[in-house]
Amino acid sequence: MPFPKADHIWMDGELVDWDAATVHVLTPTLHYGYGVFEGIRAYPTDRGPAVFHLRPHVARLLRSARLYPPLDTVPYTVDDLVEVILDLIRVNGHEGGCYIRPTIILGYGEIGLNPLPSTPQTIIATWEWGTYLGEEALVNGVRVMISSYRRIGKNTIPPAGKANGQYLNSSLAKVEALRAGYDEAIMLSEDGFVAEGTGENLFIVTDGVIKTPPLHDGPLGGITRASAMTIARDLGYEVVETSLVRSDLYLADEMFLTGTAAELTPVREIDGRTIGPRGPVTERIQATFIDTVRGRVDRYQDWLTYVD
Ligand SMILES: Cc1ncc(COP(=O)(O)O)c(C=O)c1O
DSSP states (O other): OOOOOOSEEEETTEEEEGGGOOOOTTOHHHHHOOEEEOOEEEEOOTTSOEEETHHHHHHHHHHHHHHSTTGGGOSOOHHHHHHHHHHHHHHHTOTTOEEEEEEEEEOTTOOSSOOTTSOEEEEEEEEOOOOSSOHHHHHHOEEEEEOSSOOOOTTTSOTTSOBGGGHHHHHHHHHHHHHTTOSEEEEEOTTSOEEEESSSEEEEEETTEEEEOOGGGSOOOOHHHHHHHHHHHHTTOOEEEOOOOHHHHHTOSEEEEEETTTEEEEEEEETTEEOOSOOHHHHHHHHHHHHHHTTOOGGGGGGEEEOO
């Protein structure tokens, strides 16, 4: 789906017009996927746009870069990039909120599988982006299938990072699910435990207990995942990180996905088995999540960075 252009994209200190923000066709990241990125959202609030968990996202970007030298040689700190992002949102005038996409790639100048001689290039774009899995999905839930593609192994590509090329794995699973008539794929780890969605973490509710796979089963340490766990515990629910197998999903009372793009999306069906409409636990956590990102929950005000 095309997304709306903004006025400017930030490229290593320069504000470049959207249409002029290009890289050379021999930029090595285009060929080998060696780069890292983040996905961040700003939401409209009564006090203007506010970015949800801005610092943790920027910190994760720089952690991902540390996994992929020489991307870790970027000359920016978390504080620098936080300021750049806030300025860019102001310059682009995203009063109603936006999606923010920073990426650190290998700049043009070297080609070949050795990334070390390349110079990193940092690019940050913003645009106004609606719901990822559809407005209706937030209420009625999505239909998912367990993918035949396994989530990248710990010693294949580090699952803790967000590297551009690793999303081949997610996209293969996504295409398989879409072509089979589902909305989203759930990926198992190499040893058969539930890992996560293609760009979302996964939760189930069984007998009132909320369960999510532990990081050693391969999911990304999602920032929305951590927020949902805190909200759920503060609402009085028991939340456990525990390994799950596919039958745990089939037998769940409720299931939902979390992520910056997908926000908090209920799952209504898995592999042709009905889980049901959005359940009461999912609905409560989702409602608090929505109020939080809109700046309506005092307790979580420090999760937001107001743009103005
Ligand atoms: C593979 C994967 N899992 C989970 C998530 C959700 O993470 P977050 O809540 O930090 O956006 C993402 C998105 O960044 C992702 O790419």
